[in-house]
Amino acid sequence: MKRLNSQLQQDGAPLELILLIRTLLAGCKEIAFRVSQGALAGVLGSTLSENVQGETQKKLDVISNQILKDTLRESGYVKAISSEEEDDVVPCNPEGNYLVSFDPLDGSSNTEINSLIGTIFSIAHAPQWMEPSDPSAFLQPGTQMVAAGYVLYGPSTMLAMTTGRGTHIYTLDKTHGGFLLTQPNVSIPAQTTEYAINASNQRHWEPAMQAYVADLLAGSDGPREKNFNMRWVAAMVGDIHRVLCRGGIFMYPYDKRDPDKPGKLRLLYEANPMAFLIEQAGGLAHTGSGRIMEVMPTEIHQRVPVLLGSKDEIEACLSYYKAHS
Ligand SMILES: O=P(O)(O)OC[C@H]1O[C@](O)(COP(=O)(O)O)[C@@H](O)[C@@H]1O
Numbered sequence: 001m002k003r004l005n006s007q008l009q010q011d012g013a014p015l016e017l018i019l020l021i022r023t024l025l026a027g028c029k030e031i032a033f034r035v036s037q038g039a040l041a042g043v044l045g046s047t048l049s050e051n052v053q054g055e056t057q058k059k060l061d062v063i064s065n066q067i068l069k070d071t072l073r074e075s076g077y078v079k080a081i082s083s084e085e086e087d088d089v090v091p092c093n094p095e096g097n098y099l100v101s102f103d104p105l106d107g108s109s110n111t112e113i114n115s116l117i118g119t120i121f122s123i124a125h126a127p128q129w130m131e132p133s134d135p136s137a138f139l140q141p142g143t144q145m146v147a148a149g150y151v152l153y154g155p156s157t158m159l160a161m162t163t164g165r166g167t168h169i170y171t172l173d174k175t176h177g178g179f180l181l182t183q184p185n186v187s188i189p190a191q192t193t194e195y196a197i198n199a200s201n202q203r204h205w206e207p208a209m210q211a212y213v214a215d216l217l218a219g220s221d222g223p224r225e226k227n228f229n230m231r232w233v234a235a236m237v238g239d240i241h242r243v244l245c246r247g248g249i250f251m252y253p254y255d256k257r258d259p260d261k262p263g264k265l266r267l268l269y270e271a272n273p274m275a276f277l278i279e280q281a282g283g284l285a286h287t288g289s290g291r292i293m294e295v296m297p298t299e300i301h302q303r304v305p306v307l308l309g310s311k312d313e314i315e316a317c318l319s320y321y322k323a324h325s
């Protein structure tokens with residue numbers, strides 16, 4: 001079975017990027033170990049770095065953030081980090097060539113019920129002119145990413161990643177500690193009868209989304225003339241993994257509750273990396289008004305609506321937006 005390194009080389013990733021990805025994944029393997037300890041996380045710390053030793057009271061998302069921050073800062077490859085768990089950009093090596101953004105633990109409320117969680121990340125080039133503490137270099141559209149992916153901490157630890165040459169899925173072989181290629185060149189079926197949305201927010205959606213979901217619910221009796229099934233992992237990383245594995249769509253649409261928060265999910269840490277993976281697997285990634293990866297961020301913690309997944313079904317959804325515009 002092919003190793004991650006060989007696939008990255010085959011996809012033409014430069015050596016420094018490969019080394020950075022390996023460093024990032026070393027941090028994720030440490031998180032995987034922590035997560036697998038469940039309620040014992042932080043108690044058994046013999047293999048863990050000094051900075052997180054003894055932090056037994058901290059929640060796993062804070063611990064995961066610390067692990068990734070320490071690992072990336074020490075590597076020297078990274079000029080600055082932006083993280084869902086940090087208010088400001090974290091300056092690293094002024095000579096570093098890359099910027100890394102991450103959601104250290106996505107779906108963190110699932111930790112309480114021993115259910116799916118993961119780390120989502122993206123990597124971009126750091127401009128020469130940039131001061132490490134300057135957030136403006138992170139304010140570039142997702143089209144500038146050179147790599148993105150997630151590590152899913154489930155029954156097995158899995159990695160989905162793209163460097164712009166297809167999306168590949170790997171499984172962590174815990175016997176030797178390496179990621180092995182288990183699903184090369186993922187291709188999301190264009191059509192699907194499976195969708196994911198938190199229906200408890202229904203009253204806050206725009207009319208286009210209300211109409212679209214109403215027609216999905218009407219099933220074979222409605223205009224779509226077929227039955228749909230619904231799934232909700234409550235961790236984007238788990239829902240997107242399902243979409244990559246067997247198709248479907250995932251939506252966290254515009255929500256009119258708070259105009260400052262047009263969606264729940266964060267552009268830099270969640271929407272962009274997942275959009276890159278989905279597009280590289282032949283799917284579509286949209287906000288309802290444009291391609292996610294073309295959104296120009298105005299601040300690092302910006303939120304956006306997301307519609308991701310099987311191409312024909314996302315297009316069907318967008319036709320409702322068009323009809324209501
Ligand atoms: O079920 P809810 O409350 O609508 O929220 C689920 C969404 O919130 C998130 O958990 C947010 O991620 P965090 O755990 O990183 O805050 C997404 O992964 C998920 O899709």
Ligand SMILES: [Mg+2]
Pocket residue numbers: 103105106107236270
């Ligand atoms: Mg998240």
Ligand SMILES: [Mg+2]
Pocket residue numbers: 061084103104105106107108
């Ligand atoms: Mg998180």
